Amino acid sequence: MTQTAEILDNLAKPWHVQVRSSAALAGAVEEAAAKDDRQREEDGREKPRRKPGLAGVPASWAGETITLTPWELLHTLGRALAVSRQGTGRGLAEHWGSLKYCQALEGGVTQFMALSREGTDPKRHYRTLQSHELGKGFALAVAERIVRRQFPGHSVSAVDAEVVLQAGWVLTGKHVRRRDWVQLRPDFLLEAWRPGEPSKIVPLVCRGTHQKTAYAHKQLASASAQAEAFHVGPWNTTSALVTSTELLGQGGVVVHVLQAPGTGALQVDPGDPAADADVGLRQENLFPQVLLAPAEGDQDAVYGGGFQVMPDDFAWFRRNVVRTSAAGLAAFTGSGALAARYLTERQGRENFEGFTHAGTGIVQDAEAEIRGARFLGTDHVFRLRGTRVEVFSGMAEDLFACLSKGEVEQYRRAAHAGTALATARRARDRWGGPVSLRDDGSAMAIRALPATGASGRTVRRS
Structure with a gap:
């Protein structure tokens, strides 16, 4: 390992x-x-x-x-x-x-x-x-x-x-x-x-x-x-x-x-x-x-x-x-x-709003399937002991849709009911790394990425 x-x-x-x-x-x-x-x-x-x-x-x-x-x-x-x-x-x-x-x-x-x-x-x-x-x-x-x-x-x-x-x-x-x-x-x-x-x-x-x-x-x-x-x-x-x-x-x-x-x-x-x-x-x-x-x-x-x-x-x-x-x-x-x-x-x-310093901005442009549920959010890639790792943070798609439409009260009703994460809490983990799910519908997950050579091809690490 x-x-x-x-x-x-x-x-x-x-x-x-x-x-x-x-x-x-x-x-x-x-x-x-x-x-x-x-x-x-x-x-x-x-x-x-x-x-x-x-x-x-x-x-x-x-x-x-x-x-x-x-x-x-x-x-x-x-x-x-x-x-x-x-x-x-x-x-x-x-x-x-x-x-x-x-x-x-x-x-x-x-x-x-x-x-x-x-x-x-x-x-x-x-x-x-x-x-x-x-x-x-x-x-x-x-x-x-x-x-x-x-x-x-x-x-x-x-x-x-x-x-x-x-x-x-x-x-x-x-x-x-x-x-x-x-x-x-x-x-x-x-x-x-x-x-x-x-x-x-x-x-x-x-x-x-x-x-x-x-x-x-x-x-x-x-x-x-x-x-x-x-x-x-x-x-x-x-x-x-x-x-x-x-x-x-x-x-x-x-x-x-x-x-x-x-x-x-x-x-x-x-x-x-x-x-x-x-x-x-x-x-x-x-x-x-x-x-x-x-x-x-x-x-x-x-x-x-x-x-x-x-x-x-x-x-x-x-x-x-x-x-x-x-x-x-x-x-x-x-x-x-x-x-x-x-x-x-x-x-x-x-x-x-507006301008953000280089290297510190985040854009909500990523999606991930975690334990059979779809999440919308953002990702961050960095090196951990020389290995590239990906971190994803986001929300269950249905709950995020409520907030994006300004329906905060509907989000609260749905989050309290717990149905958005019910499947994810029971499903087998196929993400490939640590996953955390919270009752508010948010998720944070991390996993190692395949190593790539100068040509962009995946290479093996010894």
């Missing part, structure tokens, strides 16, 4: 990932937060407002492990990066950034996922990026399972919180009215949804570290301030998840996670035209503040920094979340023009 074949084989193997969530963890994080507050007080710095009530996630939701393949993790991360506008790439090219971790993860004799030799030997600046991005991938994998178990029978979508918030609040630039009030925000918003029912929004904060467990406690204490910055409805009634992924944990990767109680339900009447995601989204200019305590008697109302979605804006926010999720799917397929249709100006519509 060649080195490339071994790498691809490893990407398709399922490994366990450790999950830690308990009252003891919550107590350790509370101590870390108290220590940080004391240090801030001594230094004359302002203490952050932290999410109260953080506790261990019920064992029936979190479990002690999750099982997934490295390729499934990279698919999750790639979807998360599709509209993040971070990194050196522009627009659509960013989701390919997950591929740099093709050789970073492996499983050992204990069957637990861990960093490989290559994954543990990056330069210092790269270690920071690695913990940041892999921390997001592992956090999303764990958080999505928790939310599915918290809300049985619901589909779960993850959207970049910054992109969602940009549609309603000015976060950067000279027009920011309270710069200190927009600095903290979650990394993602998880939407638990079922057609015809109110969506539930769960903010998620993701951290990652190469250091020991004590540092993860500090990260969770800091993450609680980010989680506290976002609320649906009255203050402190929105559930939240905070995570810290210990990449060099004892026995392999460890995801530490805590949860705050709440629902975060967007109570919108079924069929409310103001919530219809098929209709274009208007851009708002909301003030970044959270009502902590209403006025009472002689006491004035108490406000703090952050983002609060009040009942009058529930329908608008629901449309915002759904259309931003659709933009992410469109970007993942390489369709920049389609992604731009679902974004507002502040959300980065221009990143998906």
